Amino acid sequence: MMTLKTKKLQGEITLNGSKSISNRILMIQAILGEEFPILGLSNAKDTTTLKGLLSKLHEPILDAGEAGTAYRFMTAYLAWKGNNQVLMGTKRMCERPIGVLADALNGLGAQIHYLGKKGYPPLQMKTHEIDGWKQRVCMGADVSSQFISALLLIAPVLPKGIELILEGKVISRPYIQMTLNLMEEFGILALWHNDMIKVPPQKYQPKSFRVEADWSAASYYYSLVALSDSAQLQLNGLQEKSVQGDAVIVDIMKQFGVKTTFNKKGILLTKEPTEITHFKYDCSDCPDIAQTLAVMCAALEVNALLTGLETLTIKETDRIHAVKVELEKLGCEIETTANSLWVKKGITNKNQAARVGTYDDHRMAMAFAPLALVLNQVKMEDKQVVNKSYPKFWDDFNYLGLTNY
Ligand SMILES: O=C(O)C1=C[C@@H](OP(=O)(O)O)[C@@H](O)[C@H](O)C1
Numbered sequence: 037m038m039t040l041k042t043k044k045l046q047g048e049i050t051l052n053g054s055k056s057i058s059n060r061i062l063m064i065q066a067i068l069g070e071e072f073p074i075l076g077l078s079n080a081k082d083t084t085t086l087k088g089l090l091s092k093l094h095e096p097i098l099d100a101g102e103a104g105t106a107y108r109f110m111t112a113y114l115a116w117k118g119n120n121q122v123l124m125g126t127k128r129m130c131e132r133p134i135g136v137l138a139d140a141l142n143g144l145g146a147q148i149h150y151l152g153k154k155g156y157p158p159l160q161m162k163t164h165e166i167d168g169w170k171q172r173v174c175m176g177a178d179v180s181s182q183f184i185s186a187l188l189l190i191a192p193v194l195p196k197g198i199e200l201i202l203e204g205k206v207i208s209r210p211y212i213q214m215t216l217n218l219m220e221e222f223g224i225l226a227l228w229h230n231d232m233i234k235v236p237p238q239k240y241q242p243k244s245f246r247v248e249a250d251w252s253a254a255s256y257y258y259s260l261v262a263l264s265d266s267a268q269l270q271l272n273g274l275q276e277k278s279v280q281g282d283a284v285i286v287d288i289m290k291q292f293g294v295k296t297t298f299n300k301k302g303i304l305l306t307k308e309p310t311e312i313t314h315f316k317y318d319c320s321d322c323p324d325i326a327q328t329l330a331v332m333c334a335a336l337e338v339n340a341l342l343t344g345l346e347t348l349t350i351k352e353t354d355r356i357h358a359v360k361v362e363l364e365k366l367g368c369e370i371e372t373t374a375n376s377l378w379v380k381k382g383i384t385n386k387n388q389a390a391r392v393g394t395y396d397d398h399r400m401a402m403a404f405a406p407l408a409l410v411l412n413q414v415k416m417e418d419k420q421v422v423n424k425s426y427p428k429f430w431d432d433f434n435y436l437g438l439t440n441y
């Protein structure tokens with residue numbers, strides 16, 4: 037049962053480091069081939085998986101498990117090295133496309149072979165002649181920005197650098213900018229103009245680096261505060277000037293009555309009165325908070341249309357489908373297309389218990405967890421899924437008085 041007597045939130049939580057930043061910094065360190073101090077590295081499973089891979093780089097078969105960024109970043113790294121290594125992943129990873137990245141790398145000069153279905157993991161990165169690698173490559177930007185980030189990370193150490201032409205709609209754009217910003221921190225100058233990103237050959241420069249806290253993880257607390265009656269919730273480690281696109285949650289949540297005050301340690305979230313009934317948002321730049329927004333709107337009975345969701349179908353699960361199924365179980369009316377989700381009717385019956393299917397997706401569990409503030413009970417099919425990005429998630433929710441999931 038939910039243990040909070042009133043919907044009052046109070047507490048102070050120190051958030052985990054951003055897994056997107058952590059994984060980029062680990063790749064930069066590996067490409068540089070020299071250790072430097074990294075403070076606040078994420079303890080997400082996706083980050084420990086990547087760290088593990090980078091500690092056994094000589095092994096013939098490597099397994100990135102369920103970690104998308106790890107798989108994509110390692111594909112480019114191992115293709116550059118060309119040591120005949122095989123890169124495996126989970127069953128779901130083998131359903132997540134990689135063809136756009138593998139084809140681009142092969143176009144440059146790599147020798148990547150598909151060991152299973154064409155366009156999908158597992159892959160083998162065969163030997164090649166690095167001196168012959170080309171400079172210019174075209175790449176579809178509408179499937180996953182991780183392909184572009186993967187290529188950019190190795191770009192400075194390629195003989196001619198890279199001139200990358202982006203084709204089609206650029207999705208998850210802030211993640212590409214994050215890659216370039218972090219590369220710049222380590223001395224790399226790149227130019228992004230319209231559809232072209234140019235990275236001349238250069239050397240990464242080592243420096244000590246502190247990872248900011250994870251704004252995607254913060255989104256679950258914004259949802260909690262939006263569902264609360266009153267809140268004084270301090271989240272430590274977040275920065276106002278962030279390289280993470282998901283920091284847009286600060287602006288989005290104003291209309292849901294969540295006030296953000298930046299302070300020395302991070303942010304303070306408080307609750308203000310609001311009367312929102314309709315919400316429309318294009319999530320192309322912040323796909324990872326789409327589930328948070330959908331579930332929160334359903335709980336608030338806000339009629340919400342979320343668009344720009346085309347990449348959600350190829351993430352840990354088909355997230356459009358999973359959210360629709362789980363919200364419909366709670367009596368919601370949900371309409372979906374290949375790239376949108378419309379909460380037509382939210383959760384009207386609050387006097388019920390939820391049994392949430394988690395679909396091997398950390399964000400399904402974390403997005404539905406705030407419902408414990410408004411429903412009688414919320415039972416998760418698999419609580420362990422949160423480990424992918426936020427292993428301490430349930431401890432932190434328990435600390436706020438949200439227990440018995
Ligand atoms: O580069 C990154 O760190 C990420 C990019 C996004 O993926 P897509 O570009 O596939 O949308 C995001 O969903 C993922 O969680 C992390």
Ligand SMILES: C=C(OP(=O)(O)O)C(=O)O
Binds near residue numbers: 082102351352399
């Ligand atoms: C989509 C995600 O991760 P990845 O693509 O790196 O597996 C995520 O963390 O929501």
